[in-house]
Each structure stands twice: as C-alpha cells, then as structure tokens.
Amino acid sequence: MPSDAALSFSALNAFYGDSHILHDVSLEVAPGRILALLGRNGAGKTTCMNALAGLLTSRTGRILLNGRDISAFSPEAICRAGLALVPQGRRIFRSLSVEENLAVARCPRPPDGRVAWTDEDIYGLFPRLKERRRHPAGLMSGGEQQMLAIGRALVTAPRVLLMDEPTEGLAPQIVAEVGGIVGRLRAAGLSVILVEQHMAFALKLADEVVVISTGRVVDKAPASAFQADPARLEEHLGVH
Amino acid sequence: MFWINGFLNSFAFGAILFLLAVGFSLIFGLMRVANLAHGALFMLGGYIATSAVGLGFAGAVLVAGAACAVFGGILERTLIRRLAGRELAQVLGTLGLAFIIADQCLLVWSGDPIAQPAPEALRGAVGFGGIVFPAYRLALVALALVAFVGIWALVERTTLGARIRAAVDDREMARAMGIPVSRLFTTVFCLGAGLAGIGGALAAPIMSVYPGLDSEMLPLALLVVILGGIGSLTGALAGSLVIGLVYTFGQMLLPDLAYVILFLPMVVVLAVRPQGFFGRQAA
Numbered sequence: 001m002p003s004d005a006a007l008s009f010s011a012l013n014a015f016y017g018d019s020h021i022l023h024d025v026s027l028e029v030a031p032g033r034i035l036a037l038l039g040r041n042g043a044g045k046t047t048c049m050n051a052l053a054g055l056l057t058s059r060t061g062r063i064l065l066n067g068r069d070i071s072a073f074s075p076e077a078i079c080r081a082g083l084a085l086v087p088q089g090r091r092i093f094r095s096l097s098v099e100e101n102l103a104v105a106r107c108p109r110p111p112d113g114r115v116a117w118t119d120e121d122i123y124g125l126f127p128r129l130k131e132r133r134r135h136p137a138g139l140m141s142g143g144e145q146q147m148l149a150i151g152r153a154l155v156t157a158p159r160v161l162l163m164d165e166p167t168e169g170l171a172p173q174i175v176a177e178v179g180g181i182v183g184r185l186r187a188a189g190l191s192v193i194l195v196e197q198h199m200a201f202a203l204k205l206a207d208e209v210v211v212i213s214t215g216r217v218v219d220k221a222p223a224s225a226f227q228a229d230p231a232r233l234e235e236h237l238g239v240h
Numbered sequence: 241m242f243w244i245n246g247f248l249n250s251f252a253f254g255a256i257l258f259l260l261a262v263g264f265s266l267i268f269g270l271m272r273v274a275n276l277a278h279g280a281l282f283m284l285g286g287y288i289a290t291s292a293v294g295l296g297f298a299g300a301v302l303v304a305g306a307a308c309a310v311f312g313g314i315l316e317r318t319l320i321r322r323l324a325g326r327e328l329a330q331v332l333g334t335l336g337l338a339f340i341i342a343d344q345c346l347l348v349w350s351g352d353p354i355a356q357p358a359p360e361a362l363r364g365a366v367g368f369g370g371i372v373f374p375a376y377r378l379a380l381v382a383l384a385l386v387a388f389v390g391i392w393a394l395v396e397r398t399t400l401g402a403r404i405r406a407a408v409d410d411r412e413m414a415r416a417m418g419i420p421v422s423r424l425f426t427t428v429f430c431l432g433a434g435l436a437g438i439g440g441a442l443a444a445p446i447m448s449v450y451p452g453l454d455s456e457m458l459p460l461a462l463l464v465v466i467l468g469g470i471g472s473l474t475g476a477l478a479g480s481l482v483i484g485l486v487y488t489f490g491q492m493l494l495p496d497l498a499y500v501i502l503f504l505p506m507v508v509v510l511a512v513r514p515q516g517f518f519g520r521q522a523a
Contacts, residue, residue, distance in 0.1 A: 053416050079418035091413045093406040100402040105417040156418050 005064070006031045006191035007052075007083065007160040012061035014044075014051040014215075021047045022059075022215045027193075029160065029208070034182065034192045036206035036223065038199065040237055044215040045195040046088050049164045052193075053085040054078040066112075066159055080107065082114055084158035088165050088195075090149040094138025098129050101137050101148055102155050110157035115188065122151040125181055143174035150181065160191045167198050179205055199237070203227050211236045244371055246489055252377035252446065254484025255384030259439030260457055261464035262391060262476040263432025269471020270408050270428050273320055274327075276334040278436055279458030280341035281308050285437025286449035287345050290354045297359035304441035305434045312433020316426050342454055351451050356444035376445055383442065387435070388477050395473060404428060408471065460487065463506050469519020478517055 008028035014021050021044050029035040039045050050056040052063060054075035063071045065083050073081060093101050102119055110116050123130035126147040132140060137148055146166055153161055163182070167175045175198065182192060182205055196202035203209065209226050211219040213236050226233050264278045285304040292300040315337065323329045357363070358376040365372045395401035407414040407421045415421050440449070447453065464483050468475025482505070490501040509516065 055412055055416055075412075075415040076418050076420055079416060085416050087413060087416070091410055093409040093413070095409055096402055096405055100405075103399050104403045104406045104414070104419055107418060152417060 004031070005029060006033075007063075007065050007193070009052065009061055009063040012048070012051060012059065012063070014047050014056055014059040016047070016056075016058070020215070022051065025061075025212065025215070025217055027210055027217070029191045029193055031159075031191055032186055032189050033207045034186055034194055034205055035208045035210060036194045036196060036202040037210050037212065038196065038202060038233070038237060039212040041197075043212050045212065046164055047215075048212070049085065049088075049162045049193070049195060052078075052083065052162060053087075055085075079156050079158075082110075082157065082159040084153035084156045084161055086149045086153045086161065086163040086166055088168070090142075090145045092137045092145050092148045092152065094136070096137055098133045098135060098137055098140075098148055101152050105152045106155040107157045114157040114159060116157050117151075117154045119155075122154060125154075125184070126151060143170050143177075146170060146174070146178060147181075150178070154185075158190065160193070161185065162193050162195075164195045165197060166194070167196065167201055175201060199233065203233075209233075242492075246492055247485075248373055248377055248381075250485040250488040251481070252380045252484075253488055254480040254482075255380040256439055256443045256446075257457075257460055257464055257484055258384045258477055258480035259387060259435050259442065261461040261468075261480055262387070262473065263435040264461045265465045265468070265471055265473075265476045266391075266428055267432045268465065270404060271320075271425050272325075273323070273330050274334070275320070275429075275432070276331060276458065277315070277337040277341060278334075278432070278461060279454035279456075280338040280345075281312060281433050281436040282440040282443075282457050283449065283454040284308060284311070284341055284345060285440030286356070286444045286447075286453065287349045287354070287440075288437070289441030289444055290349070290356050290449055293356065301438055301441040305438035308437025308440075309430040309434030312436075313426055313430040315433075316429035320429070321422070321425065338454060338458070342451065346451050349449070353448045353450035354444075355448045358445040380442060380446075384477075384480075388473070392473055400424075400427075460502075463502065465516075466506050467509055467516055469516030472516065472518040475516055475518030 005028040010026040012022055012025040025048060027035065037045050037048065047056060051059045054073060061071065062069065065081055068081065070078055070081050070083065093104065096104065099119065102122060108116065128144055129147055129151060132144060137145065150166065166178050170178065179201060182194070185192060194202060194206060203223050203226055206223040209221060209223050210217055211233070218236055219232070260278065260282050264275060267273055267275050285308045288307050289300040289304040292303040295303060319333060323333050362376040362379050364375050366375045366378060395404060403419050404424055406419060407424055411421055460483055464476060464479035467482055468479030486501055486505065490498040494501060
C-alpha cells in the first residue's frame with residue numbers, strides 16, 4: 001500500500017449485531033482525487049462510510065489517514081484527525097442556526113498544514129447560507145440543508161471528505177450545484193469518497209470508481225473505463 | 241397582607257426550586273439520565289453551607305456549590321456514565337447514591353435540623369408603600385432570575401451552549417463533527433450538581449437543613465420538570481413558579497390536601513400535554 005494515499009484502509013470488516021456487512025473491503029484515495037463508491041441499495045456503502053467515521057464500532061481492519069493509523073480512534077478523534085463526514089440524510093443540527101452549525105464543528109487552528117475554513121469561505125461557496133445564517137437549520141429546504149452539511153464538514157478542516165448520497169432528494173439544479181462544489185473541493189486539494197445512487201453524477205465527477213456488492217469489492221477502475229463501457233456497471237448495479 | 245406574603249413566599253420557594261430543577265432538567269435533556277441523587281446533592285449543599293458559614297454567607301454558598309459540582313463530576317465520571325442507556329440501572333443507581341449520600345450526611349451532621357442564619361445584610365425587611373417584605377426572600381428571587389439569565393446566555397449565546405444543543409439534537413453526529421460530547425456531559429453534570437448545591441445552601445436560612453430534606457425536594461423537582469418540559473430552561477422557571485405557588489398556598493389554605501393539590505396539575509399535564517408547557521414534542 002503506497003504511503004502517499006490521503007486515506008487508505010485494508011481488510012475492513014463491519015458488523016450490525018450478528019450480521020457481517022462488510023467483507024475485507026480495501027480501498028485507497030490519493031490527495032485531490034474523487035473516488036466514487038457505487039453499489040445497489042443494501043450493498044454496504046453507508047455502512048462503509050459510518051465504519052470509517054467511527055460511528056460503527058463493531059469493525060475490524062486498518063484505516064490510515066495520511067499515513068496515520070486511526071483504526072482505534074473515537075468518532076471525535078477521527079474528525080479532528082482530518083476525516084469528515086457529510087452523512088446520509090444530512091443530519092444537520094436542526095435546532096441550531098446555520099452559523100451555530102458551523103461554529104460547533106469548527107476546528108479553529110488545524111494542525112499539519114490543513115486548510116482552516118472560515119464562515120466567509122463557506123458563504124463564498126454557498127451564498128444562500130449567508131442569507132439564512134440566523135435561521136434555524138431544521139426549517140431550511142433540503143438543498144440548503146445539504147449545503148450546510150457540506151459546510152459543516154469543511155469547517156472541521158478535513159483532508160478527506162466522506163460524502164454519503166449528497167444528491168439524495170434534491171432538485172436537478174441543486175444537484176448540479178453540489179457537483180460544481182465537489183469539483184472545486186478537489187481543486188482545493190481535498191480527497192473525496194462519494195457514495196451515490198445517481199450514476200451519471202458520480203461518473204462525471206469521479207476519478208476512480210469502486211463497485212461493491214453484498215459488502216465485497218467486485219470491481220474497481222478509473223471512471224473513464226466505466227464511462228466507455230456502460231455495460232460494465234450495469235452488470236453490478238442493474239436490476240435483475 | 242396574607243395574600244401578598246403568600247405570593248412572596250411562593251416566589252422565594254419557586255426560586256429555590258428553580259435552582260434545584262434546572263440542573264435536573266438540563267441533565268435529563270442532554271444525557272437522558274434521571275438523576276435521582278439530585279435532591280441529595282441539594283441537601284448536601286445545605287449541610288456544607290452550615291459548616292462553612294465561618295467564611296461568611298456568600299463564601300459558604302460558593303463553597304457548597306463548588307463542592308457539589310466537583311462531587312457531581314466525580315459521580316458522573318465514575319458511575320453514571322457506565323449506566324448510559326440503561327434506564328432501570330440509572331434509576332436504581334442514582335437512587336442508591338441518594339441513600340448513601342443521605343446516610344453519610346446523617347453520620348456527619350447528626351439527625352437534628354440545623355438552622356442557618358440569613359446573611360446579616362439581608363436579615364431585615366424592605367418596605368414598599370407600607371407593605372413589608374423580608375429582604376432575604378426578595379434576594380432569593382433576584383438571584384434565581386440572575387441564574388436564569390446566566391444559564392440562558394450560556395446555553396443560547398456561547399459556543400459551549402451551542403455544542404450542548406447540538407449534542408441534544410443528534411449525539412452521534414455531534415461526535416462525528418469532533419464535538420467532545422463526553423466532556424460536555426461531565427460539564428453539564430457539574431453545572432447541575434453545583435446549582436443544586438447552591439440551591440440547598442440558599443434554602444438553608446428559610447427551610448433549615450434536616451434529614452429527609454432530599455426526599456422532600458426531589459419529587460418537587462420532578463414535578464417542575466414534568467410541568468415545564470424536560471430540558472427546557474423557560475419551562476424550569478415557569479414550572480418552579482407554578483409549583484412554588486401551588487405548594488405554598490396549598491399548605492396555607494388546605495394543608496390536608498397539600499399533596500393532592502400538588503400532584504393534580506401533574507396528572508392533568510401528563511394527560512393533556514405530556515411534553516410539558518415548554519417541552520418539545522418527542523422526535
């Protein structure tokens with residue numbers, strides 16, 4: 001495993017109670033790259049994200065963030081080490097205002113050259129959040145909540161961003177906007193693992209694509225290979 | 241005169257109840273722990289203040305508050321966090337703690353009630369337009385309002401408070417965003433225990449301190465929290481005021497029915513509006 005990966009993990013196994021969900025999943029993402037994690041419903045994509053973020057404690061395997069072993073870290077320590085989650089269903093703090101959502105997650109002086117994001121940086125990406133900065137986050141639209149979930153992850157000064165279905169339930173125009181933002185984050189040097197149902201969106205953005213099925217990696221290739229050969233994805237994702 | 245005095249006594253008692261109940265409510269709202277040792281911490285604060293009165297009244301109150309805060313923090317770190325998510329274990333564990341604390345108080349301070357003189361500056365009475373109020377009770381009401389504003393500012397206007405609210409909204413996501421939820425829990429528990437201790441110390445001049453004070457006050461704190469709504473600061477204030485009035489006037493007018501009058505509003509509220517006056521609907 002090359003040590004220059006932003007995030008790499010090997011032999012990741014995860015469990016919900018007695019059921020074994022992830023089987024020896026190994027992946028790595030280089031700095032400034034976007035890796036799309038695709039698979040059918042129930043394939044284990046969200047489990048994988050939650051296991052990486054430390055929310056699922058029943059897991060084994062080795063997780064290296066920038067070469068540092070974070071396998072045994074608590075969720076808060078994982079976040080402080082530079083791995084941030086944009087969770088499925090957004091899960092913004094509903095009773096807090098937009099500003100407060102950003103304030104509670106902020107890492108003001110990130111170590112080792114990680115980029116500190118100010119409120120103004122976030123509002124630069126999402127001008128609509130600035131207009132709504134004193135609104136209770138729970139009363140905003142789904143698209144605005146998604147922007148806030150991304151902003152909230154960014155103020156933790158991550159190296160690697162885990163995005164779990166960021167386009168779920170959003171209008172096409174907002175989906176395009178989110179896509180543009182993800183592209184800008186890559187340009188800023190962030191690595192992203194993107195879980196998506198929306199195949200076209202994922203293939204357009206991603207550098208690499210990994211397909212999982214029933215908790216195992218079944219295919220792995222540059223996004224261009226999947227774009228050139230749509231049948232290859234269909235094999236794993238199509239409804240049989 | 242009867243009515244005016246009754247109201248002032250109600251407000252003073254409500255002020256004491258607020259200091260007791262607000263910590264209970266915050267701890268329950270954030271940590272989902274019904275800390276049944278909260279009444280014992282109140283009594284402990286009262287006893288400590290009677291022993292520390294040599295430092296002056298204010299000094300004794302602060303010592304009682306600090307001692308209860310530290311003690312509460314130790315309890316949270318060593319015992320209460322091990323019971324997370326197990327309601328029955330929490331009830332039995334904190335109730336057991338309450339018995340142990342009460343028993344140790346009996347050992348140290350004996351079974352006789354201990355009277356605590358009010359601070360000298362507040363022993364007199366204040367007259368407004370021919371009506372005379374005991375100064376200490378007025379000061380209690382003012383102190384409770386200061387505590388309310390202080391806690392409100394802490395919870396609503398600081399990043400610490402926003403983090404507490406974030407943890408109440410979604411504890412798991414708060415951790416995933418790097419918020420040290422475990423340390424927040426200890427902080428809130430210390431704060432609640434410290435306020436209970438201060439409440440006990442401030443109550444001593446009007447109620448004195450005696451064995452059984454803990455089990456007399458705890459149900460009242462529960463009532464306040466049920467009426468006002470769990471985790472709600474405004475609810476704790478409103479609930480304390482209502483229970484202070486009902487308790488005081490109940491004792492004055494219908495002493496035989498004091499408990500019926502006290503618990504009847506709770507039954508009605510639980511039936512009609514189970515989340516309390518200011519509580520949020522359960523998610």
